[in-house]
Amino acid sequence: MRQVGPSEAMGHKYPEWVILVVARDGQGKPNLMPAGWGMICSGDPRLVCVAIAPGRYTHRCIEETGEFVFAWAGEGQAELVKHSGSCSGAKVSKFEEFEIPTAEPVAIGVPLLAEAAVNLECTVWAAYPAGDHTIFVGEVVAGHLPEEPVATLLNFSGKFAPGAPAVEPE
Numbered sequence: 001m002r003q004v005g006p007s008e009a010m011g012h013k014y015p016e017w018v019i020l021v022v023a024r025d026g027q028g029k030p031n032l033m034p035a036g037w038g039m040i041c042s043g044d045p046r047l048v049c050v051a052i053a054p055g056r057y058t059h060r061c062i063e064e065t066g067e068f069v070f071a072w073a074g075e076g077q078a079e080l081v082k083h084s085g086s087c088s089g090a091k092v093s094k095f096e097e098f099e100i101p102t103a104e105p106v107a108i109g110v111p112l113l114a115e116a117a118v119n120l121e122c123t124v125w126a127a128y129p130a131g132d133h134t135i136f137v138g139e140v141v142a143g144h145l146p147e148e149p150v151a152t153l154l155n156f157s158g159k160f161a162p163g164a165p166a167v168e169p170e
């Protein structure tokens with residue numbers, strides 16, 4: 001074992017899944033961003049959380065409307081992850097610019113991502129400041145799977161590859 005700096009150690013965590021966080025701003029414009037720092041954090045109530053830096057447009061959207069879609073990116077969304085993660089909804093209408101296919105939500109007013117592996121509709125349950133990010137905790141109020149299973153997308157430190165093929169849990 002050799003001791004290294006915390007950043008160097010944490011840089012060896014890969015692979016990491018990619019969550020696409022979708023939210024509308026107060027004027028109704030939809031936006032999305034990729035996030036690696038998110039997970040399921042409670043079973044009852046059913047909660048997910050994601051850490052979003054205050055400078056992100058998505059942060060503003062979630063603060064303004066109190067709801068978001070937490071979608072595990074699908075294997076075909078690597079280019080969308082790269083593009084939507086390198087520009088801000090403050091300057092770009094990402095859904096128009098990247099022609100992102102959507103599907104209708106049932107419980108909140110935020111579009112689902114038609115090509116994601118999993119879509120969860122969430123309402124904000126809590127928001128905790130955590131250093132240079134805010135942890136948004138969302139209560140999952142509806143869930144959606146594609147008609148045909150789609151594998152999740154894994155991030156290998158900037159290179160993307162499909163995860164295991166999606167199978168029904170036993």
Ligand SMILES: Cc1cc2nc3c(=O)[nH]c(=O)nc-3n(C[C@H](O)[C@H](O)[C@H](O)COP(=O)(O)O)c2cc1C
Nearest residue numbers: 033034035036037052053056057058085087088089
């Ligand atoms: C693979 C990947 C993972 C990312 N993970 C996070 C994250 O967990 N939290 C965060 O605040 N930003 C994260 N980012 C950066 C944002 O996605 C990026 O700054 C994005 O352009 C913000 O868009 P917005 O201003 O429209 O919200 C990640 C970017 C990529 C490409």
